[in-house]
Structures are given as C-alpha cells and as structure tokens.
Amino acid sequence: MEMPSDDRLKGRASRAGQIYHITTTTKGRAPLFRNFAMARLVIAEMRRLQEQNLLHSIAWVLMPEHLHWLLQLNGPVAISTAVKVLKGRSSRQLGHFLPGSQPIWQKGFHDHALRREEDIRKVARYIVANPLRAGLVEQIGDYPFWDAHWL
Incomplete structure (x- = not known):
C-alpha cells in the first residue's frame, strides 16, 4: 500500500x-x-492486519469506549491507512449488532511515534x-481484552 497524501497534509509521517x-x-x-x-x-480485525503483514502488534487494550494500540509498521503502509482499514473493517462487522447505520468510531485518532x-x-x-486505572478490574488477568507481545 502506498502512503496516502493525507498523512503529509496533517503533518503525520509514517515510516x-x-x-x-x-x-x-x-x-x-x-x-x-x-x-x-x-x-x-475488533480484536479479530486487529489480528487480521498483523496476519496480512501490514503491522506488528506489540501491545494493546480494548477498553469499553476506546482502543490503545502499540504497533510497529511493516513495509510502506501509512499509519493513517492502517487505522482507517481497522476502523472500516470493524465498522462493517459491528454494524450487524447496531440498528441503523450509526458511526462506530470517532473521526481521527491520536498517534505518538516512540523515540528511540x-x-x-x-x-x-x-x-x-x-x-486497572479505570477501576474495571483489580488484576489485569481479569480483563479479557488485552494482549502484549511478551506473553
């Protein structure tokens, strides 16, 4: 996949x-x-992106209303493309659960490129x-929607 021009226009560069x-x-x-x-x-679609070798998931947690995802880009895919694909695919799947055609995801996303x-x-x-910080569980093992590369 080629890096879309919208990354550069928003000051977002993908490597x-x-x-x-x-x-x-x-x-x-x-x-x-x-x-x-x-x-x-949603988790299945995240894994699908990794299986397609677009990225490597390092760690993630899917909270009731948001996703935190630590990932490494593979090849020429732009970060905005990877997130767009995740949101698009998961929205289509989640649409079966929700009445009408209401949006699933907020527009945009926040990204932070880790420094060396x-x-x-x-x-x-x-x-x-x-x-844990949100008070949803007392032990992380009790929360079902997370993963980390080291486990």
Missing part, C-alpha cells in the same frame, strides 16, 4: 519499522466494547494497565 502508540475512541465515547462479541470482532530512547516495555505496561 516502516516505526513504533506508534495509537489511541482511538468510539463515536460519542459509547461503551460498545462492554459487549464481548463486539469487542472480539523510549522504553517500549514501559509504554506497553502503561497501555495494558488501563483497565
């Missing part, structure tokens, strides 16, 4: 091999992913600990 922390939310912060089946559909000196494991631990 193969770069590690990014992505955060994206549901439209209106609706807690759609309290529904187990809906959460599993940043501790990837520290960022991954921060991401995975989100359910």
Whole structure:
C-alpha cells in the first residue's frame, strides 16, 4: 500500500519499522466494547492486519469506549491507512449488532511515534494497565481484552 497524501497534509509521517502508540475512541465515547462479541470482532480485525503483514502488534487494550494500540509498521503502509482499514473493517462487522447505520468510531485518532530512547516495555505496561486505572478490574488477568507481545 502506498502512503496516502493525507498523512503529509496533517503533518503525520509514517515510516516502516516505526513504533506508534495509537489511541482511538468510539463515536460519542459509547461503551460498545462492554459487549464481548463486539469487542472480539475488533480484536479479530486487529489480528487480521498483523496476519496480512501490514503491522506488528506489540501491545494493546480494548477498553469499553476506546482502543490503545502499540504497533510497529511493516513495509510502506501509512499509519493513517492502517487505522482507517481497522476502523472500516470493524465498522462493517459491528454494524450487524447496531440498528441503523450509526458511526462506530470517532473521526481521527491520536498517534505518538516512540523515540528511540523510549522504553517500549514501559509504554506497553502503561497501555495494558488501563483497565486497572479505570477501576474495571483489580488484576489485569481479569480483563479479557488485552494482549502484549511478551506473553
């Protein structure tokens, strides 16, 4: 996939091999992913992107209304393209659960390209600990929607 021009227009540059922390939310912060089946559909689409060798998931957590995802880009795919594909595919799948054609995801996303000196494991631990900080569980093992490369 070629890097779309919208990355450059927004000041967003994508590089193969770069590690990014992505955060994206549901439209209106609706807690759609309290529904187990809906959460599993999003996770399946994240894994599909990795299986297609577009990216490598390092760590992620799918919260009831948002996603934190630490990933590394493979090849020429742009970060905006990877997120757009995830949102598009998951929206089509999730549309079967929701009446009408309401949007699933908020427009846009926040990304942070990790600098070489940043501790990837520290960022991954921060991401995975989100359910603890939100008070959803007392132990991360009790939260079903997360993964980390090291496990």
